[in-house]
Amino acid sequence: MDRKINRRDFNKLSALTGLGLVAGGSSAIMASSANSKVVLAVAGIHSRGLDLTQKFSGLNNCSIKYVIDVDNRYLPKAADAAEENQGKRPLEIKDFRKALDDKNVDGLIIATPEQWHAPMAIEAVKAGKHVYVEKPCSHNPAEGEMLIKAEKKYGKVMQMGNQRRSFKVVEQMIREIHEGLIGDVYFARAWYARKRGPIGMGKVVPVPDYLDWDLWQGPAPRTDYRDNIHPYNWHWFWNWGTGEALNNGTHELDVARWGLEVDYPSRVTSLGGRFHYPDQDDWEFFDTQNITLEFPEKKMITWEALSGLSVSTCSGDRGVMFCGTKGRIEYLSSSYKVFDLDGELISDVTGLRKSADDTNTSDPGLNDYHAENFIDAILGKDTINSPMTEGHKSVLLGHLGNIAAKTGTLLNCNPKNGHIIGNPEAEKMWSREYEPGWEPKV
Numbered sequence: 001m002d003r004k005i006n007r008r009d010f011n012k013l014s015a016l017t018g019l020g021l022v023a024g025g026s027s028a029i030m031a032s033s034a035n036s037k038v039v040l041a042v043a044g045i046h047s048r049g050l051d052l053t054q055k056f057s058g059l060n061n062c063s064i065k066y067v068i069d070v071d072n073r074y075l076p077k078a079a080d081a082a083e084e085n086q087g088k089r090p091l092e093i094k095d096f097r098k099a100l101d102d103k104n105v106d107g108l109i110i111a112t113p114e115q116w117h118a119p120m121a122i123e124a125v126k127a128g129k130h131v132y133v134e135k136p137c138s139h140n141p142a143e144g145e146m147l148i149k150a151e152k153k154y155g156k157v158m159q160m161g162n163q164r165r166s167f168k169v170v171e172q173m174i175r176e177i178h179e180g181l182i183g184d185v186y187f188a189r190a191w192y193a194r195k196r197g198p199i200g201m202g203k204v205v206p207v208p209d210y211l212d213w214d215l216w217q218g219p220a221p222r223t224d225y226r227d228n229i230h231p232y233n234w235h236w237f238w239n240w241g242t243g244e245a246l247n248n249g250t251h252e253l254d255v256a257r258w259g260l261e262v263d264y265p266s267r268v269t270s271l272g273g274r275f276h277y278p279d280q281d282d283w284e285f286f287d288t289q290n291i292t293l294e295f296p297e298k299k300m301i302t303w304e305a306l307s308g309l310s311v312s313t314c315s316g317d318r319g320v321m322f323c324g325t326k327g328r329i330e331y332l333s334s335s336y337k338v339f340d341l342d343g344e345l346i347s348d349v350t351g352l353r354k355s356a357d358d359t360n361t362s363d364p365g366l367n368d369y370h371a372e373n374f375i376d377a378i379l380g381k382d383t384i385n386s387p388m389t390e391g392h393k394s395v396l397l398g399h400l401g402n403i404a405a406k407t408g409t410l411l412n413c414n415p416k417n418g419h420i421i422g423n424p425e426a427e428k429m430w431s432r433e434y435e436p437g438w439e440p441k442v
């Protein structure tokens, strides 16, 4: 029987882990040395978590012991998927802390709504577990900094789910950019487009009996349950989500930052609004947004999002174009094209895999390699491709864009850490208000 979470329990767990009474670790080896496979738990298994359950249970050097969700309708399907791949059926539970209490669990995969990402990841490393946390790793910039602190303090493997860091095609493109294929790169234009309909005006309704609304909300200040939040549409409310800039923007902003070899911006500006469906629903973020980030190295990134259209004004529905002094590269999800300064096509690269006989992936490295990298890093066979130190810097770009758009101000930032300078209204958004008693602590 699952124990019912309450605020006192959460504090109790925090207090124990804070005192170091729950096993922590300092190396990338499995917590339960007797295991021949890395043992995992997956939290939030409706959509992305179901994909990850399928991915990880399909690898031969790990197994899933728990599937976890506060909505009990989704548990059997995820358990079925894991059982089909690994033979053994995982346990179906509601409270992630039960998995953290299990000394045989080595790692927690987090695919919950975003108010939970950093707080749950921090609790997990405090309990000695490795963490794969979906993008964006944080709900606000302060949480990203807490994750870096936690990564250093507890020494566990932490991977953000921005899987492009493990795409073979992206690895090769970034290597070529860094080797000077298109000269000195100074500008990256990133974009994203998706046809999303309106979400309606939410009505307050009784919490369905299949859902633990208190545990769903966790660290977020409490609200009544409304009928257009769960699942998925929480993305468009500031209390739980981070909008398209971090929902999908994280992927391309990260590739852009990686290619340009920049860390923190010095100036950020953004405009955006609910322009496609004005006044038709209670969606709080922007469906049309443009973010511009300037870096002290005389480099710039722009990101454009159209969350009402299925096609962008650029090629495809998402991508990054890099401009250099000798040419440009246009990157789409699993391919890239190189052009010279006159626009002549130099090369067209698509669908790279680890090796020609690699049949382990259904798509060219899209998700499988990132999952494999996480397990290999735990086993000490590889270094992690997207640690919190890097993940935070990319996620911060979207947070700063959202803060600039929300406050309607140009942000001046400290290029050493991205902190906002001389703008009290914007600086307030560096962190968030927490439900009392649920504040994350490293």
Ligand SMILES: NC(=O)c1ccc[n+]([C@@H]2O[C@H](COP(=O)([O-])OP(=O)(O)OC[C@H]3O[C@@H](n4cnc5c(N)ncnc54)[C@H](O)[C@@H]3O)[C@@H](O)[C@H]2O)c1
Residues within 6 Å of the ligand: 043, 044, 045, 046, 047, 048, 049, 068, 069, 070, 071, 074, 094, 096, 111, 112, 113, 114, 116, 134, 135, 136, 161, 162, 163, 215, 216, 217, 218, 230, 231, 232, 233, 247
């Ligand atoms: N890397 C990628 O390409 C990719 C793709 C899709 C989604 N994502 C990310 O994955 C996350 C989940 O997205 P989604 O579309 O699956 O959302 P979703 O709303 O469909 O699913 C989230 C699930 O988490 C559950 N949940 C909420 N609180 C929980 C808790 N305390 N413990 C356990 N479960 C809890 C919900 O009940 C729900 O079933 C988001 O952060 C999203 O950005 C990443």
